[in-house]
Amino acid sequence: KPRIFSGIQPSGGLTLGNYLGALKRFVEKQDEGIETIYCLVDLHAITVWQDPDKLRQQTREAAAAFLAAGIDPKRSVLFNQSQVSAHAELGWIFNCVARLGWMNRMTQFKDKVGKNSENASLGLYAYPSLMAADILLYHATMVPVGEDQKQHVELTRDIAAKFNHDFGVDFFPAPEPVIEGAATRVMSLRDGTRKMSKSDPSDASRINLTDDADTIAAKIRKAKTDPEPLPETLDGLKDRPEARNLVNIYAALSGKMPEAVLAEFAGQGFGLFKPVLADIAVATLAPISAEMGRLMADPAEIDRILGEGADRAEPIARPILNRTLDILGMVRRG
Ligand code: AQP
Numbered sequence: 001k002p003r004i005f006s007g008i009q010p011s012g013g014l015t016l017g018n019y020l021g022a023l024k025r026f027v028e029k030q031d032e033g034i035e036t037i038y039c040l041v042d043l044h045a046i047t048v049w050q051d052p053d054k055l056r057q058q059t060r061e062a063a064a065a066f067l068a069a070g071i072d073p074k075r076s077v078l079f080n081q082s083q084v085s086a087h088a089e090l091g092w093i094f095n096c097v098a099r100l101g102w103m104n105r106m107t108q109f110k111d112k113v114g115k116n117s118e119n120a121s122l123g124l125y126a127y128p129s130l131m132a133a134d135i136l137l138y139h140a141t142m143v144p145v146g147e148d149q150k151q152h153v154e155l156t157r158d159i160a161a162k163f164n165h166d167f168g169v170d171f172f173p174a175p176e177p178v179i180e181g182a183a184t185r186v187m188s189l190r191d192g193t194r195k196m197s198k199s200d201p202s203d204a205s206r207i208n209l210t211d212d213a214d215t216i217a218a219k220i221r222k223a224k225t226d227p228e229p230l231p232e233t234l235d236g237l238k239d240r241p242e243a244r245n246l247v248n249i250y251a252a253l254s255g256k257m258p259e260a261v262l263a264e265f266a267g268q269g270f271g272l273f274k275p276v277l278a279d280i281a282v283a284t285l286a287p288i289s290a291e292m293g294r295l296m297a298d299p300a301e302i303d304r305i306l307g308e309g310a311d312r313a314e315p316i317a318r319p320i321l322n323r324t325l326d327i328l329g330m331v332r333r334g
Contacts, residue, residue: 001035002034002035002141002142003034003035003036003037003138003139003140003141003142004026004029004034004035004036004037004140004141004142004143004144004178005037005038005039005134005135005138005140005143005175006022006026006038006039006143006144006145007038007039007040007041007044007081007131007134008022008023008038008040008041008062009040009041009042009044009045009198010040010041010042010045010055010058010059010061010062010080011044011045011048011050011058011198011199012058012198012199013058013061013198013208013209013210014061014062014065014198014208014209015186015196015197015198015206015207015208015209016186016196016206016207016208016209016249016281016285017146017183017185017186017195017196017197017206018146018198018209019065019069019209019285019288020181020183020186020249020252020253021145021146021147021148021181021183021184021185021186022144022145022146023065023066023069023071024069024181024252025144025178025180025181026038026066026069026071026076026144027069027070027071029142029144029178030070030071030072030075030076031070034142036075036076036077037076037077037138037140037313037316038066038071038076038077038078039078039079039080039081039134039313040059040062040063040066040078040079040080040081040306041080041081041131041134042055042059042080042081042082043081043082043087043088043091043130044081044127044130044131045058045059046123047121047123047124047127048112048121048124048199059080059306060296060299060302060303061210061292061296063078063080063295063302063305063306064291064292064295064296064302065209065288065292066078067291067295067302067305068287068288068289068291068292068295069288073305073308073309077309077312077313077316078305078306078309079306079307079309079310079312079313080306080310081134083306083307083310084310084313084314084317086137086314086317086318086320086321087130087133087134087137087317088130088133089321090133090136090137090321090324091126091129091130091133093133093324093328094129094130094132094133094136094159094163095126095129097129097159097162097163097166098126098128098129098132098155098158098159098162099162102155102158103125103126103128103129105151106127106128106151106152106155107151108127108128108148108149108151108152109124109125109127109128112124127152128151128152128155128156129155129159131152131156132152132155132156132159132160135153135156135175136156136159136160136172136173136175136320137316137317137320137321138313138316138317138320139172139173139320140173140175141173141175141176142175142176142178143156143175143176143177143178144178144179144180145177145178145179146179146184146185146186146195147179147184147185148185148195149177150177150179153175153176153177154177156175157174157175159172160172160173160174160175161174167327167328169327171323171324171327181252182248182251182252182256182257182258183248183249183251183252186245186248186249186252187241187242187245188200188202188205188206189204189205189206189207189219189220189222189223189224189245190202190204190205190223190224191205191224191242192224192240192241192242192243192244192245193241204219204222206219207219207220207281207285209285209288209289209292210289210292210293211285211289212289213282213286216278216281216282216285217275217278217282220246220274220277220278220281221274221275221278223242223246223274224242225242225243225246225270225274226240226242226243227269228240228243229266229267229268229269230243230247230262230265230266230267230268230269230270230273231262231266232262232263232266232267233259233262234258234259234262236262237262243270246270246273246274246277247261247262249277249281250273250276250277250280253277253280253281253284254280
């Protein structure tokens with residue numbers, strides 16, 4: 001039976017990239033009736049330093065974003081990672097399964113630390129092995145993610161296969177990344193070669209789920225583009241990353257194929273296209289942002305929902321961890 005697991009780091013406010021690449025898909029999967037487990041991965045967030053008060057606030061805000069976008073805590077399990085300690089325990093075990101050579105190939109680590117890897121935390125380096133634990137702790141088989149996380153899900157498959165092989169068991173399944181839609185990689189509004197990210201120092205590079213209508217319109221108006229009109233075919237966007245990004249965002253927001261968007265706007269300049277894009281972005285995000293505001297007025301209720309989610313996650317995770325400990329040969333209380 002398919003089971004979905006995915007997560008988002010509460011390392012800042014969520015962006016349009018997180019919404020189109022992840023959250024919107026999470027809601028669709030829930031609504032398809034698949035068993036869905038969604039996690040705010042706070043243990044991942046602290047791989048770079050987080051201000052404790054902000055981390056608490058960001059975790060509640062991310063939970064509010066999930067609920068506002070349509071995650072129903074009765075149908076999906078929604079919780080924060082640190083409340084189910086089995087994640088950290090299996091993460092350690094997988095640190096002993098994953099090979100240094102595998103970790104050295106992870107492009108996200110390299111992108112995040114640049115040339116300054118001496119100063120990065122050990123946790124940031126081991127991030128993909130904790131992510132493998134998040135997924136395999138539930139024997140999840142499908143992992144909806146944005147394009148940037150594909151390599152980490154593939155590493156999860158390698159860890160599962162090596163564990164099974166090393167101990168002669170058929171215990172952990174090989175999960176599949178599920179990367180769907182027109183916006184699996186939303187790019188920065190300031191640089192079409194970098195992904196839109198919640199930790200980009202430039203706020204103008206991203207649309208936050210909490211931005212008001214004027215801010216969204218202004219950010220799209222100022223988004224980097226080129227002077228050419230929109231082409232007739234996708235081929236015409238090949239060397240125009242900023243133009244391609246805006247077309248993809250419009251396609252994802254309107255539920256159209258990028259080809260259909262070009263058929264509608266071919267020959268038009270960005271002076272016309274940007275206001276139309278801003279309108280649809282505002283129409284999509286304004287109700288989510290309003291609902292987030294309403295939910296954030298009652299943080300105790302958000303904490304209650306996350307606690308209830310953890311109570312539902314724990315009985316799935318714990319037996320899988322215990323079985324893992326047995327396979328490893330750990331002596332346990334009866
Ligand atoms: N730009 C993006 N386009 C499409 N999908 C995206 N995702 C992130 N950015 C984009 C997807 O959102 C999910 C959660 O990501 P995450 O918060 O766990 O970490 P991340 O991928 O590192 O995202 P950020 O926003 O760039 O966070 P920071 O800045 O803290 O590193 C994942 O499914 C991801 O693919």
